[in-house]
Structures are given as structure tokens and as C-alpha cells.
Amino acid sequence: MNNDPVAARVLAAIDEKQLVQDVIDMVNIQSPTGSEDAMGKYMASRYADLGLQVIRQEVEPGRPNIFGILRGRGGGPMLQFDGHLDVSFTGTESFMRGGASAAGARVGEADGQRWIFGAGSYNMKAAHAAYMAATAALIKAGVELRGDILLSATSGEIEASQVDDYQGAFYRGNGAGAAHAASHGIVPDFAILGEPTGLKLMLGHFGSFWSKITLSGGTVIHTAYTRGLPNKIEQLPIVIERLRRFKTDFEEKTEYKGYRGLVNIAAVQGGRPWKASRSPDGVSLFIDVRYPPGWTPLKVKAEIDAIVWELNERHPELKLEHQPYCTNPPTEVAEDDYVVGSIRRGHARVFERPIETLYELWYSNAPPLNAMGAKAVNYGSAGSRKIKGLTLSDRDREYVHIEDLVDCAKVYALVALEICSKRRSEVRPDLG
Secondary structure, three states: OOOOHHHHHHHHOOOHHHHHHHHHHHHOOOOEOOOOHHHHHHHHHHHHHOOOEEEEEEEEOOEEEEEEEEOOOOOOOEEEEEEEOOEOOOOOOHHHOOOOOOOOOEEEEEOOEEEEEOOOHHHHHHHHHHHHHHHHHHHHOOOOOOOEEEEEEEOOOOOOOOEOOEOOHHHOOOOHHHHHHHOOOOOOOEEEEOOOOOOOEEEEEOEEEEEEEEEOOOOOOEHHHOOOOOOOHHHHHHHHHHHHHHHHHHHHHOOEOOEOOEEEEEEEEEOOHHHOOEOOOOEEEEEEEEEOOOOOHHHHHHHHHHHHHHHHHHOHHHOEEEEEEEEEOOEEOOOOOHHHHHHHHHHHHHHOOOOOEEEEOOOOOHHHHHHOOOEEEEOOOOOOOOOOOOOOOOOOOOEEEHHHHHHHHHHHHHHHHHHHOOOHHHHOHHHO
């Protein structure tokens, strides 16, 4: 690849100015989960500008999936570059004020480097711009490919779920658009997701299991008559202490390739804050369990069920009930899959160093793609460098390093050139 004149021509065609402008334009379009339509229209317009075949899927009203396809001449594999339209935060939230991740994009300098700041740049609008820059470079270089390149922009990836009174499109995340796409004809041979991996190759990630544990059976009664009566909220410490022990035990039993599972007690809800003159009839704990490849949602449920049954037997006054409300499976690809080797080669050429591999505990769109038989991995530039004095907390993490973003686009272009120049049988022999 290093001496390939076609590859050199493609790399030279990466347009940094357009790439940066695309990031700025996208960041300036607010797209929280449930309100992705404006971003979808922008992506459809940009895909059309590139001369791609544009396909729109309506996941639900005002929430599209947008696809742009660069057709090859046939006989080759399809490579998908996937990303979500929605963002974790818009920058207008109260806790985001005063941080680096404001609403609206800006280009600035820090630590002698050039950066793009703005909520949504990190996760993951910069990746969309890199996909388009890579595709445009291949077109400009006049490369004829066998396989197809598919750019995808999907709604509802951000980790959120409907539960209890939290209903509606804003809470329908966790890969809703990607699952819709995978079940409605989007089946690539390979997929690269430019999530913020800091230029490391993420071979897989853990699954997530969200559950609600309720202490039920309380009596609603006026404060004046509560003396001596049990209170469901006051019973919480029994359950929390048992879950604390579960957290420790679960980490030990879920070690996988040097990574460990995790349990987070995420929220507590109970009583009636607007009517403090009444005792609570129930209180609920909400937990998030991150579990490794090889485990199933049912196996995680069985672990939590066992704790609930144990506590109910020892403390029947708790009247515990367990209800899962969101599950996402873990996923991974093998080290020897062709897409992994191709990214390794492209990264080594551009950055002149080997790539690091890792697993993560956060969710991506990879599981529904891999469930359909694709080979989907995560590799993106965001998070590759940190600015002194800033952390990667939600308040300050939404920025990307321009030089690394451009180089990441070059890697995408090299991978697309390599994979889509091959016959499918060469890179996916398992398909016959």
C-alpha cells in the first residue's frame, strides 16, 4: 500500500477545508435524540452533492435514517461507514454552561494545535465529515471500485430508553435507527463506525442491561398518621448494600480479555415530592449492568433475579419486584477479520505507527450490524488528543483535533480503496 500511486492520489485529494466546514455546519444543527430531521435533511443534501444515490428511511415521523451509496462496478463487497445523527448533549443544558462544549461550532487553537469545538463534534458529527471527505477523495481521484461504499446516518443511537413516565421520541435511543436499518435491507459486508475511540481500533464492546428494582407494597397515608409505620424509602439501604456487594462480585466474574463488567446504580425514584405530606407506597432503583461477550441478557437477568429472590426471602417486608426495561447485546469481531487488517494497514501508513486495539463498555451501532452477518468495528479520531486543563467529562469533551481528523479521513479512504477493490470472495470467504 505504501508505494501504491493510486493510494497516494486518493490521499492527496482529501479536502481539509471542506471537511472542517462540514463539521461546523453539522454542529450548528442541533439534533438531540428524537429531533434528528434537520440533520437528516442536511446529510441527504450533502450525499447528493457527492453524487451518491440517496435513500431515506423513516424510522418514525421526523426521525429518518439517511443513506448515500457510491456504487461499484460489481463483484466486490459493501463497506459501510455508519454514524448516528443524534447527540448526547446540545450544549444548551445548564450543566454544560461554562465548559468547552457550548452550543454552536468554533475553530480555535489550544496547546499550539487546531481544534473544532462544539457539542456534537466529538460524538459524532466529525466522523460523518471524515466519511464524506474519504468518499469525495475516491471520487475526485477517479478510482473505479468493485464494491459499494455506503454512508449511513441513523437516528436514535444515544443511550436512552423509555421507562415509566419517560415516554416519547426523546427516550427512544440505544440504536433504534440502526436496528431499523439492519431489519430493513441495510446489510453490508463490513462496517466502520467512527465513534470517539481516540484513533484506537475497538474490536468489540460489552452489552448493557437496564433494570428497575421496586420496593413495593407501602401504604399511602398522611404524615400525621405515619408514626411507627414502615417507610419504603427507609428500607432502601438494605437493597443498596446488597447491590454494592453484587457490583464487586460481578466485576470479578465477568473479566474478559483484560476488561471487567460493571454495575451502576443510576437513579432512585419514589414518593411524591409535590405532596410530601404522604408516605411513599413504593420506591424504585434503576441499575445499568455492563456485561461481556459470551453473556446473554437472560444470564444477567438471572443474576439480578437471584438477588431479588434472596432479599425477599430474608426481608419479606421489602416486597421487591424486578423489571428489565432496556437490553443491548455485546459484540465483537475477530482479530483476523479482513476489515481489522485493512484498518491496521491504513493506520500504519498514515500515522507511521501500529494501531492499538481495545474493548469498551459503552454502546455503539455495531451489534445490529454484526447480528446480520456484517463485520462491524469502531475506529474514530475524536478523543485522540486532550487539551491541557480539560477533561473528557460531558461538560468539556466535545472537541476534535483537526489534524487527527484529517488523517483519520485518510485512513478511511485507504480502507475503502483496499476493501472495495477486492472481490467479495477474497475478503469474505465465509460467504462462499
